Amino acid sequence: MIDxxxxxxxxxxxxxxxLLKNGCKDRNSAFRCPTISTINVDGHxxxxxxxxxxxxxxxxxxxxxxxRRSPKYTELIQNPNLSCLFYxxxxxxxxxLQCYATIHINNTIARKAWDQSxxxxxxxxxxxxxxxxxxxxxxxxxxxxxxEIIKSFxxxxxxxxxxKKIEWLYLCSAGHQRAVFEWTRNSSYWASWLTP
Ligand SMILES: Cc1cc2nc3c(=O)[nH]c(=O)nc-3n(C[C@H](O)[C@H](O)[C@H](O)COP(=O)(O)O)c2cc1C
Numbered sequence: 001m002i003d004x005x006x007x008x009x010x011x012x013x014x015x016x017x018x019l020l021k022n023g024c025k026d027r028n029s030a031f032r033c034p035t036i037s038t039i040n041v042d043g044h045x046x047x048x049x050x051x052x053x054x055x056x057x058x059x060x061x062x063x064x065x066x067x068r069r070s071p072k073y074t075e076l077i078q079n080p081n082l083s084c085l086f087y088x089x090x091x092x093x094x095x096x097l098q099c100y101a102t103i104h105i106n107n108t109i110a111r112k113a114w115d116q117s118x119x120x121x122x123x124x125x126x127x128x129x130x131x132x133x134x135x136x137x138x139x140x141x142x143x144x145x146x147x148e149i150i151k152s153f154x155x156x157x158x159x160x161x162x163x164k165k166i167e168w169l170y171l172c173s174a175g176h177q178r179a180v181f182e183w184t185r186n187s188s189y190w191a192s193w194l195t196p
Contacts, residue, residue, distance in 0.1 A: 009179055009181075009191045009192075009193070012168055012177075012179050013166070013168075013181055013191070016095055016166055016168055016181075017055070017057040019031050019086070019088065019091075019093065019095065020052070020055045020057075020062070020086070020095070021055045021057065023052045023055070023086065024052045024053055024054055024055050029088075030086070030087065030088035030089060030090070030091075031052065031086045031088060031095075032051065032052060033049045033050065033051055033052070034049070034050065034052055034084045034085055034086045035047050035048070035049060035084070035085040035086075036048060036049070036050045036064065036072075036082060036083070036084055036085075037082070037083040037084075037085070038072050038075040038076055038079065038081075038082055039075060039078075039079045039081065040071065040075050041074070041075065041078060046071070046072070046075065047085075048072065050064045050065075050066070051064070051065070052064065053065055053113065059162075060162060060163040060183065061160055061161065061162055061163070062084065062097075062099070062160070062161040062163065063113065063158060063159070063160055063161075064158070064159040064161065065113060065117070065121070065156065065157070065158060065159070066157050066159060067124070067125055067130075067131050067155050067156070067157060068103075068105050068154075068155055068156070068157040069130035069131060069155060070130070070131040070132065071131075071132055073103065073157055076101045076103055076159065077103065080100050080101045080102070081098075081099075081100065081101075082098075082099040082100070082101045082159075082161050083096070083097065083098060083099070084096070084097040084099060084161065085097075091170075092170060092171040092172070093168070093169070093170050093171075094168075094169040094171075095166065095167070095168055095169075096166075096167040096169075097161070097163050097165065097166055097167075098163070098164045098165035098167075099161035099162055099163050099164060100161070100162045100164060101159050101160065101161050101162075102159075102160045102162070103157060103158070103159060103160075104157065104158040104159075104160065105154075105156070105157050105158075106153075106154060109158050109160070110153075110156055110157070110158045111153075113156075113158045114153055114156050119149070122149050122152065122153075122156075123142055123144060123149060123152075124142075125149075125152035125153070125155040125156050126142050126144040126148045126149055126151075126152040126155075127139075127142055163183070164182065164183055165180065165181070165182045165183070166180070166181040166182075167179070167180050167181075167194075168180075168181075169196065175196075176196035177193070177196065178193065178194040178195065178196040179191065179192065179193050179194060180192055180194055
Protein backbone atom coordinates (compact mmCIF):
# COMPACT_ATOMS: atom_id res chain seq x y z
CA MET A 1 0.00 0.00 0.00
CA ILE A 2 0.98 3.62 -0.45
CA ASP A 3 1.24 4.06 3.36
CA UNK A 4 3.95 1.42 3.39
CA UNK A 5 5.83 3.11 0.55
CA UNK A 6 5.84 6.59 2.01
CA UNK A 7 3.82 7.77 4.94
CA UNK A 8 3.57 11.39 3.75
CA UNK A 9 2.37 10.34 0.30
CA UNK A 10 -0.21 8.06 1.93
CA UNK A 11 -1.50 11.01 3.98
CA UNK A 12 -1.78 13.14 0.86
CA UNK A 13 -3.75 10.50 -1.00
CA UNK A 14 -6.18 10.19 1.93
CA UNK A 15 -6.54 13.98 2.07
CA UNK A 16 -7.25 14.04 -1.70
CA UNK A 17 -10.04 11.47 -1.30
CA UNK A 18 -11.50 13.36 1.67
CA LEU A 19 -11.62 16.60 -0.32
CA LEU A 20 -13.26 14.84 -3.27
CA LYS A 21 -15.83 13.09 -1.05
CA ASN A 22 -16.63 16.35 0.68
CA GLY A 23 -17.07 17.95 -2.75
CA CYS A 24 -20.12 15.84 -3.55
CA LYS A 25 -21.63 16.17 -0.06
CA ASP A 26 -21.15 19.88 0.65
CA ARG A 27 -22.85 22.30 -1.77
CA ASN A 28 -20.46 25.05 -0.66
CA SER A 29 -17.30 23.01 -1.17
CA ALA A 30 -14.79 24.37 -3.65
CA PHE A 31 -14.64 20.83 -5.07
CA ARG A 32 -18.40 20.69 -5.76
CA CYS A 33 -18.14 21.83 -9.40
CA PRO A 34 -14.94 20.70 -11.13
CA THR A 35 -13.87 21.54 -14.68
CA ILE A 36 -14.28 18.50 -16.92
CA SER A 37 -12.39 18.30 -20.21
CA THR A 38 -12.97 16.05 -23.19
CA ILE A 39 -11.61 15.95 -26.73
CA ASN A 40 -14.02 17.10 -29.41
CA VAL A 41 -14.45 15.64 -32.89
CA ASP A 42 -11.78 18.04 -34.29
CA GLY A 43 -9.27 16.83 -31.71
CA HIS A 44 -9.65 20.06 -29.73
CA UNK A 45 -9.88 20.00 -25.91
CA UNK A 46 -13.21 21.34 -24.58
CA UNK A 47 -13.96 22.13 -20.93
CA UNK A 48 -17.06 22.77 -18.89
CA UNK A 49 -18.25 22.81 -15.28
CA UNK A 50 -20.15 19.77 -13.96
CA UNK A 51 -21.57 18.99 -10.54
CA UNK A 52 -19.69 16.17 -8.81
CA UNK A 53 -22.50 13.71 -7.89
CA UNK A 54 -20.71 10.83 -6.20
CA UNK A 55 -17.22 9.65 -5.22
CA UNK A 56 -16.27 5.99 -4.70
CA UNK A 57 -12.69 5.83 -3.43
CA UNK A 58 -12.69 2.04 -3.22
CA UNK A 59 -13.29 1.67 -6.96
CA UNK A 60 -11.64 5.03 -7.85
CA UNK A 61 -14.79 6.29 -9.55
CA UNK A 62 -16.57 9.64 -9.84
CA UNK A 63 -20.13 10.13 -11.11
CA UNK A 64 -21.49 13.00 -13.21
CA UNK A 65 -24.88 13.56 -14.88
CA UNK A 66 -25.59 15.05 -18.27
CA UNK A 67 -27.96 15.09 -21.25
CA ARG A 68 -27.26 12.37 -23.83
CA ARG A 69 -28.01 14.93 -26.58
CA SER A 70 -25.15 17.22 -25.43
CA PRO A 71 -21.86 17.46 -27.37
CA LYS A 72 -19.87 15.99 -24.49
CA TYR A 73 -21.84 12.74 -24.80
CA THR A 74 -20.75 12.31 -28.44
CA GLU A 75 -17.21 13.33 -27.53
CA LEU A 76 -16.97 10.69 -24.80
CA ILE A 77 -18.40 7.99 -27.05
CA GLN A 78 -15.66 8.78 -29.57
CA ASN A 79 -12.89 9.29 -27.02
CA PRO A 80 -13.51 8.17 -23.41
CA ASN A 81 -10.47 10.01 -22.03
CA LEU A 82 -11.58 12.61 -19.52
CA SER A 83 -9.75 15.10 -17.35
CA CYS A 84 -11.12 16.61 -14.11
CA LEU A 85 -9.68 19.72 -12.51
CA PHE A 86 -10.44 20.83 -8.95
CA TYR A 87 -9.07 23.87 -7.12
CA UNK A 88 -9.70 24.81 -3.52
CA UNK A 89 -8.49 28.44 -3.24
CA UNK A 90 -8.69 28.77 0.58
CA UNK A 91 -6.69 25.56 1.00
CA UNK A 92 -4.48 26.30 -2.03
CA UNK A 93 -4.89 22.73 -3.24
CA UNK A 94 -5.27 21.70 -6.87
CA UNK A 95 -6.20 18.15 -7.86
CA UNK A 96 -5.92 17.02 -11.45
CA LEU A 97 -7.38 13.66 -12.49
CA GLN A 98 -6.88 11.57 -15.60
CA CYS A 99 -9.90 9.32 -16.09
CA TYR A 100 -11.52 6.88 -18.45
CA ALA A 101 -15.27 7.41 -18.89
CA THR A 102 -18.11 4.93 -19.28
CA ILE A 103 -21.57 6.11 -20.26
CA HIS A 104 -24.84 4.80 -18.80
CA ILE A 105 -28.25 5.39 -20.41
CA ASN A 106 -31.49 3.53 -19.73
CA ASN A 107 -29.80 0.99 -17.48
CA THR A 108 -29.83 0.23 -13.76
CA ILE A 109 -27.01 2.70 -13.01
CA ALA A 110 -28.88 5.51 -14.80
CA ARG A 111 -32.17 4.52 -13.12
CA LYS A 112 -30.65 4.59 -9.63
CA ALA A 113 -29.05 8.01 -10.22
CA TRP A 114 -32.31 9.34 -11.73
CA ASP A 115 -34.32 8.11 -8.73
CA GLN A 116 -31.90 9.91 -6.40
CA SER A 117 -32.12 13.17 -8.40
CA UNK A 118 -34.37 16.03 -7.38
CA UNK A 119 -37.39 17.04 -9.48
CA UNK A 120 -35.58 20.30 -10.21
CA UNK A 121 -32.64 18.38 -11.72
CA UNK A 122 -34.88 16.05 -13.75
CA UNK A 123 -36.73 18.97 -15.34
CA UNK A 124 -33.54 19.95 -17.23
CA UNK A 125 -33.89 16.80 -19.34
CA UNK A 126 -37.39 17.72 -20.61
CA UNK A 127 -36.23 20.45 -23.02
CA UNK A 128 -37.25 19.60 -26.59
CA UNK A 129 -34.15 20.57 -28.53
CA UNK A 130 -30.64 19.32 -27.89
CA UNK A 131 -28.43 21.37 -25.55
CA UNK A 132 -26.34 23.75 -27.68
CA UNK A 133 -28.94 24.17 -30.47
CA UNK A 134 -28.98 27.81 -31.74
CA UNK A 135 -32.18 29.69 -30.70
CA UNK A 136 -33.47 33.21 -31.41
CA UNK A 137 -33.65 34.18 -27.74
CA UNK A 138 -33.13 32.49 -24.35
CA UNK A 139 -36.11 30.17 -23.79
CA UNK A 140 -38.23 30.40 -20.61
CA UNK A 141 -37.61 27.88 -17.85
CA UNK A 142 -39.31 24.57 -18.67
CA UNK A 143 -42.53 23.85 -16.75
CA UNK A 144 -43.24 20.22 -17.69
CA UNK A 145 -45.95 17.92 -16.40
CA UNK A 146 -45.13 14.69 -14.55
CA UNK A 147 -45.48 12.51 -17.67
CA GLU A 148 -42.96 14.67 -19.56
CA ILE A 149 -40.51 14.38 -16.68
CA ILE A 150 -40.90 10.61 -16.60
CA LYS A 151 -40.37 10.45 -20.39
CA SER A 152 -37.24 12.60 -20.20
CA PHE A 153 -35.38 9.81 -18.39
CA UNK A 154 -34.39 8.64 -21.88
CA UNK A 155 -32.28 11.86 -22.23
CA UNK A 156 -30.55 11.31 -18.89
CA UNK A 157 -26.99 10.08 -19.00
CA UNK A 158 -24.61 9.04 -16.22
CA UNK A 159 -20.88 9.46 -16.75
CA UNK A 160 -18.72 7.22 -14.59
CA UNK A 161 -15.12 8.42 -14.56
CA UNK A 162 -12.60 5.75 -13.53
CA UNK A 163 -9.51 7.47 -12.15
CA LYS A 164 -6.18 6.40 -13.66
CA LYS A 165 -4.02 9.16 -12.24
CA ILE A 166 -4.26 11.72 -9.43
CA GLU A 167 -1.95 14.69 -9.40
CA TRP A 168 -1.83 16.79 -6.24
CA LEU A 169 -0.45 20.32 -5.90
CA TYR A 170 -0.31 22.27 -2.65
CA LEU A 171 0.88 25.87 -2.88
CA CYS A 172 2.89 26.55 0.25
CA SER A 173 5.23 29.44 1.10
CA ALA A 174 7.65 26.95 2.68
CA GLY A 175 7.84 25.09 -0.64
CA HIS A 176 5.14 23.90 -3.02
CA GLN A 177 4.30 20.19 -2.77
CA ARG A 178 3.40 18.17 -5.84
CA ALA A 179 2.72 14.44 -5.92
CA VAL A 180 1.41 11.85 -8.35
CA PHE A 181 -0.50 8.58 -7.84
CA GLU A 182 -0.98 6.40 -10.88
CA TRP A 183 -2.74 3.08 -11.35
CA THR A 184 -2.24 0.56 -14.12
CA ARG A 185 -4.90 -1.72 -15.67
CA ASN A 186 -4.30 -4.45 -13.06
CA SER A 187 -4.71 -1.82 -10.30
CA SER A 188 -1.05 -1.83 -9.24
CA TYR A 189 0.21 1.72 -8.87
CA TRP A 190 3.10 3.96 -8.24
CA ALA A 191 3.32 7.14 -6.18
CA SER A 192 5.98 9.83 -6.19
CA TRP A 193 6.75 13.39 -5.26
CA LEU A 194 7.23 15.64 -8.28
CA THR A 195 9.16 18.84 -8.82
CA PRO A 196 6.45 21.51 -8.37
C1 LIG B 1 -22.07 25.48 -11.65
C2 LIG B 1 -22.43 24.70 -12.90
C3 LIG B 1 -22.79 23.37 -12.77
C4 LIG B 1 -23.13 22.64 -13.91
N1 LIG B 1 -23.47 21.32 -13.76
C5 LIG B 1 -23.78 20.59 -14.86
C6 LIG B 1 -24.08 19.19 -14.73
O1 LIG B 1 -24.06 18.60 -13.66
N2 LIG B 1 -24.37 18.51 -15.88
C7 LIG B 1 -24.38 19.12 -17.11
O2 LIG B 1 -24.64 18.43 -18.11
N3 LIG B 1 -24.10 20.42 -17.26
C8 LIG B 1 -23.79 21.18 -16.16
N4 LIG B 1 -23.47 22.50 -16.30
C9 LIG B 1 -23.48 23.10 -17.67
C10 LIG B 1 -22.17 22.71 -18.38
O3 LIG B 1 -21.09 23.45 -17.84
C11 LIG B 1 -22.22 22.92 -19.90
O4 LIG B 1 -22.49 24.28 -20.20
C12 LIG B 1 -23.29 22.06 -20.58
O5 LIG B 1 -23.37 20.78 -19.98
C13 LIG B 1 -22.98 21.89 -22.07
O6 LIG B 1 -21.75 21.24 -22.21
P1 LIG B 1 -21.24 20.62 -23.61
O7 LIG B 1 -21.74 21.56 -24.67
O8 LIG B 1 -19.76 20.62 -23.49
O9 LIG B 1 -21.80 19.25 -23.73
C14 LIG B 1 -23.12 23.26 -15.18
C15 LIG B 1 -22.71 24.59 -15.29
C16 LIG B 1 -22.39 25.30 -14.18
C17 LIG B 1 -21.96 26.73 -14.33
